[in-house]
Amino acid sequence: MSKSKVDNIWTKLSILLLNIFVVSAGATAATVPLMIKSFPSVDPTTVELTMTVSSLGIILFTPLSNLVADKIGIKKDILLGLIIILVSGVIPALTNNFPLIFASRIGIGVGTGLLASYSQSLIIALYQGKEQQQLLGWSSVVQGLGMFLMTFFAGLLLTNGWHQAYWVNAIALPVLLMFAAFIPHTLKIEQAGNVDDVDVKGSKKVDGKIWALAIFIFFFNTTFAFVSIKFASLVIEQGYGNAQSASTLLGIMSFAMAAGGFIFMAMPQAWKRFSLTISIAAGLIGFFIFTVSKSLVLSGVGVVLVGIAVSMTMVSTMSCVGMFTSPAQVPFSTSVVMTTANVGTLLAPYTAQLLAKIFHDSSSHFTFVCGTIIFALLLIFVLVIGFNYEKLMYQAKK
Template sequence: MRKIMTRFAILILSVFTVSAGATAATIPLIMKSFPNISSTTIELLMTIPSLGIIVFTPVSNWVADLISVKKTIMTGLVLIFFGGVIPAITMNFPLIFVSRIILGLGTGLLMSFSQSLIIQLYQGREQQRMLGLSSVFQGLGMFVMTYAAGVLLNNGWQMSYWVYLIVVPIILLVGVYVPKTVGKVVDKDHPEAASDSKKIDGKIWLLALFAFVFNATFAFISIKFALLVVSRNYGTAADASTLLGLMAFAMAAGGFVFMYVQKHWFKYTTAIGLGFATISFLLLTISHSLILSGLGVILVGISVSIFMASMVANINKMTSASQVAFSTSVVMTCANIGTLLSPYFAKAISNVFGNQEAGFTFEAGLIIFAILFVIATFVGINYSRFEYKESNKLSNNVRTQN
């Protein structure tokens, strides 16, 4: 029973890596409550947590060195709790703004560990299942929190922020069931490995670049999809919002797809995730109906789960056990930077080619994903060249079955 609860405690952490967007529906009502605050500033409430995530994700590893991984995770959860509920109890906008930054800081502290702990604690098929289930938990958790916040919204926008009370039992769960020594890597054969734990292999930077470009392109769906639907006259902004709601379920489904794909075609998991992304953007590029666009959105959600889970699995295969945690934080940080810069990336593409249409943005995304797919396929064919050469010598390095 304890092992099951430990697994659950680790998996549930993935929910809080995306919890900042759970209250996005409150923005219009907040604008009415603060008419003297610019709409742009109020909209920042949903994106400003990304800055905290970007800064504190790599910092989390140094914090863990000082106070332990478990205490770092619990500190992150406490910050998420306070940052989450403060808007529910105050009408002071500067304080609300600061609370969202605190939420991002807390998310950054636990983000990399939500994945690296799976790599360090589980092996083989169990590791595959845990990585897949992490995506399932993230997708379903995102839906549940967003839905709960929407229900609470009927009683005023401040009520929606009480959804972060769910963090309290999770803090207790982590405190009771996650071992105190979790995250520590001791390599008896290579005692010098600990001193190299903050070094980043060149192959990890390649993964980080992939994650950056993928997220910068994937986020086109968030910033351009509604405009695509409306500009082509086959739906309304509300229709687009409904279709985007399917993405949470698609991400959950993607977790199960990842488990199957990694079991049978591990070396090509990243390429398969990019294949889904390429097909999805192709459908969105040619779509003139809500049905076809809905299918495209679903495939995007599946691709995100497969791709991001494959990044974590690849980190395990391409670096030493002692470097997994910090390498994971670097890749996750680059992915978040990609998401944050996506609007500017899309604008730059439009300006360079002189085409401001939403459809063109997805055409550009299609080409980018196709290029990444070809590169990932090449890496899959030559995967043995990218593996960490001494992984078979490290007694505690996690091995993933091919």
């Protein structure tokens, strides 16, 4: 792709907007109580599963997206993903058939899986230096604000019935049209000046450094997800709030995620090697606050710190993928890291349950104590990365 095409503001915006769909499946979570009433013959747990079953499609199709792109091209792969998200996303607005609705939610995951890794790897591959870091930061901002706005408008549409809330997924249409108009069909993963270093045959090879990052992000996502599944229970358990107040605090997290993107962009280049250290330290402090807090205000500070940690950790991890491996390996390596991240999120309830059984303590407070310990261990890991950053960087063969 020519440099003029890469530098086009509409090209950059089209790529950035893909990040909205990486986390958008849960934007209609508020419809679940009304859906349970609409489907009395369906087990409530199965109805609740419609909000998380998309992870299955994401896990399966994120690694497969690279194989699809090899066959039909990157642009067509992403357009296919957007079309599937659009069609699957609005199906619940048009039908009262629960099996079809359930299948459509899996479809959301399939579409997301086809484009998720490219929302990051295109930035890593097409841009370099400070511009790359800024765009990675903006991707986190777009993701956080996009999730907030989709959730907000889904809530507004919900006043007209739960079916209407699903029209929020129609946002995929303008993004689809923009991507079709401003991204060339010749889109390829290459970096200027590095073309001779690209080993196409080794593009599906995953280095040990990337597997280490994948394991790290698995444990990070599993631990972070404790907030989604246990925070409301913690607030009630500790007696300083109710489910509604906990929900309000969690809503603030979307803004905190956007703030994390801005912090990453504003960070001096010399500090970027320790960006993971800074983000994990923020998460560690946030989780520690949850273990000692007796007020909504203090817990709110913890929520903000964890929100910042989430966005900074994801964008810093993807930046490391770009720095630690060859240009040809970036797409598949990115998909591996994103897949393990989604597996971590999906397994979070079972991780919390396993910890409760092992230590014979099922309280929400204990879950966050365990989370604090895990974050402390992750902090040691990212400190090692920070102090050995130059050694870990990809070196082209002479």
